[in-house]
Amino acid sequence: MNLSPEFIERTRNLLGEKEMDAFLKALDTDSPVSIRMNRTKCAEVPEQSKRVPWSGSGYYLESRPTFTFDPLFHAGCYYVQEASSxxxxxxxxxxxxEPAVMLDLCAAPGGKSTLARSVLHEDSILIANEVMKNRSQVLAENLIKWGDPNVIVTNNDPSDFSSLGNVFDVILTDVPCSGEGMFRKDPVAVEEWSLENVDLCWQRQRRIIRDIWPCLKPGGLLVYSTCTYNREENEDNVAWIAKELGAEILPIEVDSGWNITGNLTGTDFPVYRFLPHHTIGEGLFMAVLRKSGEMDDEEVVERKLKKEKKGKNNKSAAPVATCPKEAKSWVQSPELYSWCLENNEVVAFPLAYQSLYEKAKQSLRILHAxxxxxxxxxRDFVPNHSLAMTVAKNKEAFEQAELTYEQAIAYLRKEAVVLDSTVSKGYVMLxxxxxxxxxxKNIGNRANNLYPQEWRIRSGYLPDRLIFPLG
Structure with missing residues (x-):
């Protein structure tokens, strides 16, 4: 690895001579492969795997599977995520x-968003945002596949959220950084590293935090993270947030056996660093901060009322006439959702957060909700792929047809699929x-493939050896 002399000198000053030798040696080892299971879809444990100790559903794999050719990957049964994150x-x-309103501000491709949605209280709502348009499409795809309905995906600049006011209980800012922690995985990050870029990054990170800070409620939580090593983008920025924005830096409980490194700048506030010569994973930095102030009594009462309303009909929902009754039967507990017809699409959105959704539609570019x-x-209402992926679908609403592996790959390539003659005509869930x-849509002699064209497997061949994490 051809590292910049400036990077080596700066990192040596940060780590010390002895640590630096071990660090450089670790950078020359292979990068570990890890996945995180989606427990709402799959209860299996990956074969020949080891648990990621700080994750309830993360696993290290012995080798890299052929993810592209695994139907369960496309079905959202697991997410390929770097263990440190x-x-x-x-x-x-x-x-x-408690139930929370959370924003993942720099969310693409979706690893931290799918993780957050899995560990938040089930009655929470997550807005996952990405400013880059092409990356935001990938984010939407991954969250749709994950299948949780309490999600909004947006494509906006941080400053665009100011119109919402201080609505968020939690904001995750995995801010764009110089990417030093990705050197093992990304040779381009090595080539593009420069001191000038580090300076640009820490200044941009402060602008991002300053722009989004007013959207965090008093007493709300800011999780700040990067995938880089230098102090400017890490401890120095956390100290700036605490001083300039009046935040309290919070500790989290970690097991000493996880070998997570603490503050490297001589200051005494808690931060959490993942260094490749200590932990099995890539470089990562995280700090947790709380905004000063407390949630007011009125907001506490409002949340209590929302919780009590869950499961009851609400007359503020969209008029029944706009959505077919048949489509409502395709979702479990349809009374928990507002229903509307938008751009020729039937959208069901969690009723408890309808006011937030309506407010978001006025100022944000929403890709999925x-x-x-x-x-x-x-004249027909065609079931959308989002319905097939959601864990809130009514599985009894459609006839199901089980596919072989070869048929599943053909379907994911958006090729024609021929079903058994016993399968009824009409819309069928594969x-x-x-x-x-x-x-x-089964028409007898063949079935029209409704898989999204932009998500299809583009490769026309199968590898000689197929390796899947779930066998």
Missing amino acids: MIIEQAIRQYVK GITVAELKG TYKQVPLGFV
Whole structure:
């Protein structure tokens, strides 16, 4: 690895001579492969794996599977996520006990968003945002596949959220950084590193935090993270947030056996560093901060009322006439959602957060929200792929057809699929190993493939050896 002399000198000053030797040696080893299971879809444990100790559902794999050709990967049964970044789970579990409104500000490709949605209280709502348009599409795809309906995906600049006011209980800022922690995985990060870029990054990070800070409620939680090593983007920025914005830096409980490194700048506030010669994972930095002030009594009462309303009908929902009754039957507990027809799509959104959704639609570019249940094509309402992926679907609403591996790959390539003659005509939910993959419209001699064109497997070949984490 051809590291910049400036990077080596600066990192040696940070770590010390002895630590630096071990650090450089670790950078020359292979990068570990890890995944995190989606327990709402799959209870299996990956074969030949070891637990990521700070994650309830993360696993190290012995080798890199052929993810692209695994139907269960496309079905959202697991997410390929770097192990170090799973530490975000500990911050959420230890400090967020009640239903919360959370923003993942720099969310693409979706690892931390899917993790957050898995560990937040089930009645929480998550807004996952990405400012880059092409990356925001990937974010939407991954969250749709994860299948939780309490999600909004947006494509906005941090400053765009100011119109919402201080609505967030938790804001995760995995800010764009110089990427030093990704040197083992990304040769481009090594080539593009420069001191000038580090300076640009820490200044940009402060602008991002300053822009989003007013959107955090008094008493709310800010989780700050980077995938870099230098102090300017890490401890120095955390100290700046505490001093300039009046935040309290919070500790989290970590096991000493995890070998997480603390503050390297001689200051005494708690931060959490992942260094490759100490922990099995890539470089990561995290700090947890609380905004000064407390949630007011009126807000506490409002949350209590929302919780009491859960499961009851609400007359503020969209008029029944805008959505077909049949489509409502495709979702479990349809009374828990507001229903509307937007841009020829039937959208079901969690009723408890309808006011936030309406406010967000006025100022944010929303790519996905709740469950896109169906699309109006001519006079027909066609079930949407989002419905197949959501864990809130009514599985009894459609006939199901189990596919072989070869059929599943053909379907994911958006090729024609021929079903058994015993399968009824009409819309059919296809499954692989009993996990939903998507819909087809069965017309008898063939089935029209409804898998999203932009998500299809583009490779026309299969590797000689297929390795899957779940066998």
